[in-house]
Amino acid sequence: MKNQLIVLPNGDDIVDVVAGKPGPKSDINLFRERQKGFDPRQRFNGDKGYEGELSIKTPKKKPKKGELTSEQKERNKELASSRIFVEHLIRLVKIFRVASERFRLNSQKYEEVIMTICGLVRFRIGALVLKI
Numbered sequence: 001m002k003n004q005l006i007v008l009p010n011g012d013d014i015v016d017v018v019a020g021k022p023g024p025k026s027d028i029n030l031f032r033e034r035q036k037g038f039d040p041r042q043r044f045n046g047d048k049g050y051e052g053e054l055s056i057k058t059p060k061k062k063p064k065k066g067e068l069t070s071e072q073k074e075r076n077k078e079l080a081s082s083r084i085f086v087e088h089l090i091r092l093v094k095i096f097r098v099a100s101e102r103f104r105l106n107s108q109k110y111e112e113v114i115m116t117i118c119g120l121v122r123f124r125i126g127a128l129v130l131k132i
Contacts, residue, residue, distance in 0.1 A: 001110060003099050004030045005118070009045065011085030013127035019114035020107070028053055045083055092121045 002025050006016035016037070018030055027049035035055070046056040059076040062068050068076070094100045096117045103110050 001103065001107075002030060003114060004034070005086075005090060005093065006034070006044070007086045007089050009082065009085070011089045011125070013125070014089065014118050014122055017115060017118050020110040031056070045079060045086070047083070089121065089125070092124065093117055096120075 002018070002021040002023075004016075004018040004021075004027065005014055007014055016034060018034060021030060027046070028051075031044075031046075031050060031053065040055075042055065044050075044056045046053070046058050048058055048061055050056040051058045051061065057079060059079050060068060060072045093114075098110075098113055098117060103113075105113070
């Protein structure tokens with residue numbers, strides 16, 4: 001099952017969650033389906049799986065039998081350092097092991113479980129404040 005998180009740049013909040021999409025589906029196609037809900041002027045950072053989408057800044061891939069220039073390597077490092085917060089948030093979701101291992105419950109419950117985990121992660125990072 002395929003999952004996708006859209007997270008604020010500093011890892012302050014989870015903005016959008018796609019959970020439990022069946023079958024092989026590329027990251028870029030999942031994003032294109034969800035992009036309609038965002039402002040067209042909105043810009044995103046992504047990994048190499050999103051290469052080709054104009055609204056997403058991605059690292060430059062090394063060409064076959066070639067090398068990246070020092071400027072391209074430096075830009076890739078800058079992108080990686082800005083994405084580290086996103087990767088930490090993904091790690092927090094994967095700690096629950098539902099997204100990283102075989103799901104043993106009824107597959108119809110998968111999305112509910114992932115959304116609950118994302119809610120717990122949001123609560124932990126302080127993005128979700130419960131009124132008491």
